[in-house]
Amino acid sequence: MNPALDVTYRIDRMVHGEAQRVSDVVERAGGKAANVARVAAQLGGRTHLLAALGGPAGATYADNLRASRLVATTVATTRHTRRTVTVVESDGTTTAFNEAGPAMPDQEWADVRAALDALLDSGDVRVLVLSGSVPPGAPETAYAECVAAASDRGVLTVVDVAGPPLLAALAAGASVVKPNRHELRATVGAEGIEGVQALRAQAPHAVVVASDGEAGLLCVGPDGAWRATPGRPLRGNPTGAGDALVAAIAVSLVDGRSWPEALRLAIGASGAAVLDPVAGHIDPRVAAELAAAATVEPIP
């Protein structure tokens, strides 16, 4: 609901307080949902992105979706799509400026809901992923409403959001939620297995996959509890690693993988995302190698 056009500037070195010349500019349809769709496609999934787009950055966003061969339903809005400007220096230092974007006009939410219902009614959707920030002006219950609409039609949901919208999505029947350590603490006031259990107490039917950076994943659900850890620590670009994790879970749900196998792929995909300089891009062979090297153990 809050896509952003990613603008990447490459410069030699940023001098604070001065003007710098930018020779290399790359624009790309970004935001968490687009990153999830890109990685899911790279993992062999069939994806369909739903995005509300407006203004000049929205037009560039739609052009880039076509160029990237990402299938999408776009909802036209008078709200100008926001941008994120990322400045990458030659030593890899990355400084980002994220526009907040304008408030959602009243009509847009109704249009997005209608477009979502049409997609869900098509019968082609197996898993609905809800990921990324909710713009100001959208109802607080936006994600919960989408979860309920999917549940009513037997469509599984993976929700990547924190705080009250996460609790509301769980109450509405979310199948899988994926908080990271900070989000878990912000939502239930605890981390680790304690935090996961506090979250599951609100919705025993749901699977909680909690990510903890290099420490790996904790997964607790009706079918069991597991800890998944990577084979080796990885250094690189953590932006988009959580989105790759969500993509791996969504693809695994569609493919009917067991949770231990899903977690293995999630470790592989998020690790491949860390090793890739571009958020929303992985090398599937690297993901497969890292998945094979991961350890998945049941938690007693």
Added chain:
Amino acid sequence: MNPALDVTYRIDRMVHGEAQRVSDVVERAGGKAANVARVAAQLGGRTHLLAALGGPAGATYADNLRASRLVATTVATTRHTRRTVTVVESDGTTTAFNEAGPAMPDQEWADVRAALDALLDSGDVRVLVLSGSVPPGAPETAYAECVAAASDRGVLTVVDVAGPPLLAALAAGASVVKPNRHELRATVGAEGIEGVQALRAQAPHAVVVASDGEAGLLCVGPDGAWRATPGRPLRGNPTGAGDALVAAIAVSLVDGRSWPEALRLAIGASGAAVLDPVAGHIDPRVAAELAAAATVEPIP
């Protein structure tokens, strides 16, 4: 020929290497030519901007020209208009990222020349201002060709450029050139009155107005030589001060002011630009006060 959409981000404090949230975004048709046109209009001049625009930023640029009531002829190009992103922190620290922009396609220069000739043939143009960088792909003689086209029709020219294009413009008959200290040194290897005389040796018919920041202006031409100094040192935003100076000279040429009076207005307008936080904007009353306080003395 190389307009830029100015994007201004206001943030609290920039943390190098991290992501920052931008709540306030202002977009504005920018570049030196647009700044000159804005200030000339604020000084009571009738202006007509000629700009080649393309892509999403070009569309936003054109929208902003209309909103600013700047009369313009726009030439459509496949070249996407570049952007400059300026990050302003709450303590006033300003860091800018200036896109270089793509190379000019072959057809664009012919289209710009045709549009310029049509404007010059209309008989409504009294002074042609040529200001700002020449994009890659444009002929090196671009400004000189425009100066010749204006001279042929008896239209005066004010040229704000440095280096070989400045020398070529003088050879083609430029009426007024306005190098700053750095540009003078880069063009003829000398500053101050020595640099001005070296430049005039190339074109005795031309008026050279050399700016030297707080030290004021040196003006040498066929009708005399003057030094203009501000009444008091000013602190503020020097971006756009040179453009305000050019605007004051152009308006003075149209109004038939004497050079001492033109220099007085130039000191006032550029000082008002320094005191204004927005490049391309002045308070005409402040300009009038600063003009009255300026000193203009003949150089023997």
